[in-house]
Amino acid sequence: xxxxxxxxxxxxxxxxxxxxxxxxxxxxxxxxxxxxxxxxxxxxxxxxxxxxxxxxxxxxxxxxxxxxxxxxxxxxxxxxxxxxxxxxxxxxxxxxxxxxxxxxxxxxxxxxxxxxxxxxxxxxxxxxxx
Amino acid sequence: xxxxxxxxxxxxxxxxxxxxxxxxxxxxxxxxxxxxxxxxxxxxxxxxxxxxxxxxxxxxxxxxxxxxxxxxxxxxxxxxxxxxxxxxxxxxxxxxxxxxxxxxxxxxxxxxxxxxxxxxxxxxxxxxxxxxxxxxxxxxxxxxxxxxxxxxxxxxxxxxxxxxxxxxxxxx
Numbered sequence: 001x002x003x004x005x006x007x008x009x010x011x012x013x014x015x016x017x018x019x020x021x022x023x024x025x026x027x028x029x030x031x032x033x034x035x036x037x038x039x040x041x042x043x044x045x046x047x048x049x050x051x052x053x054x055x056x057x058x059x060x061x062x063x064x065x066x067x068x069x070x071x072x073x074x075x076x077x078x079x080x081x082x083x084x085x086x087x088x089x090x091x092x093x094x095x096x097x098x099x100x101x102x103x104x105x106x107x108x109x110x111x112x113x114x115x116x117x118x119x120x121x122x123x124x125x126x127x128x129x130x
Numbered sequence: 131x132x133x134x135x136x137x138x139x140x141x142x143x144x145x146x147x148x149x150x151x152x153x154x155x156x157x158x159x160x161x162x163x164x165x166x167x168x169x170x171x172x173x174x175x176x177x178x179x180x181x182x183x184x185x186x187x188x189x190x191x192x193x194x195x196x197x198x199x200x201x202x203x204x205x206x207x208x209x210x211x212x213x214x215x216x217x218x219x220x221x222x223x224x225x226x227x228x229x230x231x232x233x234x235x236x237x238x239x240x241x242x243x244x245x246x247x248x249x250x251x252x253x254x255x256x257x258x259x260x261x262x263x264x265x266x267x268x269x270x271x272x273x274x275x276x277x278x279x280x281x282x283x284x285x286x287x288x289x290x291x292x293x294x295x296x297x298x299x300x301x302x
Binding site: 007011012013022027030101 | 179227230231232233234235236237238241242245263269270271273274276277280281284285288291292
């Protein structure tokens with residue numbers, strides 16, 4: 001090889017600088033909130049008897065949805081929506097966790113509550129295996 | 131000791147080593163999805179510096195193709211990501227080596243490769259599969275991993291050079 005020589009030590013000063021820059025940039029990106037956590041869309045909540053309410057994903061809120069079994073509590077928090085409390089027997093809905101992507105939904109069949117994030121569902125794969 | 135036979139022998143040996151590293155890495159559990167270490171970049175760093183970008187690119191493409199056949203991900207999503215990451219890392223390291231190698235050392239070139247490896251993987255993920263959302267969220271972790279993995283692979287490549295140069299394998 002011509003001008004390139006394998007250096008004597010482990011890192012040259014430029015190497016060190018590059019390393020620090022990369023770590024710094026990564027940490028900066030972690031600390032700075034990259035605007036719009038989640039997608040910032042809106043959520044449609046439907047309940048028994050034609051109940052219909054729209055919530056924004058950008059502001060935290062709670063919504064009580066009355067149903068045949070009692071009140072279901074829908075919570076929006078930090079760009080995600082979930083069913084917090086439900087009077088249904090198996091609590092499948094509250095165990096579904098939180099959603100934020102357009103087109104995703106949480107359904108509580110016994111209490112007839114549907115929570116759906118609005119927007120076009122992206123043609124996306126569900127998961128990637130390696 | 132140069133010539134076609136020497137080159138073919140070296141390429142074959144390096145391909146075997148990079149395949150082993152790649153498959154080993156596939157078996158390694160990582161806490162984050164989509165973010166890879168890029169252990170096989172050790173071989174790419176070595177090949178770029180000792181043999182040139184053409185041979186390094188041949189190694190990268192063959193490595194991705196053969197290892198995906200071995201692991202069973204040929205033409206799947208992770209294949210596309212590995213190919214994008216590998217090709218981008220190879221090109222970036224070549225540019226870094228050509229343009230900035232006197233201030234940068236072996237570890238520096240490797241850091242550049244690791245960075246482009248991870249960024250390209252996330253770009254492929256975003257463009258082909260998921261849209262920008264997940265890629266943006268994974269970017270800081272990918273950068274951090276690139277710094278750590280690039281440093282590690284760079285060190286291994288550096289020590290390889292220091293050892294092998296004495297035996298003359300790197301040519302002259």
